[in-house]
Amino acid sequence: MKIKNDELIIDGIDKIILRQLMKDARKPILEIARKVGISGAAIHQRLRKLEKSGLLAGSKFIIDPKVLGYRTMAFIGVYLDRAANNARAVRQLEDIPEVIECHYTTGNWSILIKILCKNNEDLMNLLNKKIQAIDGVSRTETFISLDQQIDRQIKI
Numbered sequence: 001m002k003i004k005n006d007e008l009i010i011d012g013i014d015k016i017i018l019r020q021l022m023k024d025a026r027k028p029i030l031e032i033a034r035k036v037g038i039s040g041a042a043i044h045q046r047l048r049k050l051e052k053s054g055l056l057a058g059s060k061f062i063i064d065p066k067v068l069g070y071r072t073m074a075f076i077g078v079y080l081d082r083a084a085n086n087a088r089a090v091r092q093l094e095d096i097p098e099v100i101e102c103h104y105t106t107g108n109w110s111i112l113i114k115i116l117c118k119n120n121e122d123l124m125n126l127l128n129k130k131i132q133a134i135d136g137v138s139r140t141e142t143f144i145s146l147d148q149q150i151d152r153q154i155k156i
Contacts, residue, residue, distance in 0.1 A: 010050070010156075014046055016032075017043060020032045022156065029044060070117065070118055072117040075143045076112070077108065077142075077143075078131070085135065086110060088136060093131070098117055099113050099114075099115050100115065
């Protein structure tokens with residue numbers, strides 16, 4: 001691992017380690033070590049360096065929202081009446097648990113949010129009673145996702 005032109009360059013061994021852990025973050029380090037042909041301690045050392053570099057941002061369990069009854073995913077373009085209202089609007093969006101992503105964008109919208117709701121009725125209530133009630137929101141444009149067809153991380 002080295003840095004060139006402010007970009008982290010990782011070697012083949014790091015790539016193998018990362019690919020293995022991206023497939024299954026619970027894969028035993030010793031199993032990866034055997035596959036790579038180096039010691040478990042060397043794997044741990046490389047992982048610590050990758051964490052220190054900022055490339056690895058931790059590990060987490062992925063919850064399937066459908067199991068909890070969240071069946072409606074939507075993307076909402078939020079139009080603000082003034083760009084200066086962005087920070088205040090984002091603070092209010094943070095208080096809405098159904099908002100799982102929020103992006104400051106170029107183009108027509110000021111903000112693009114991704115939300116999960118139990119159903120379309122919940123989505124309508126969320127839009128009418130919470131999102132459109134935020135100070136500075138002039139209007140919204142909603143796109144309901146019918147199916148998430150790709151879900152992946154960047155290729156290593």
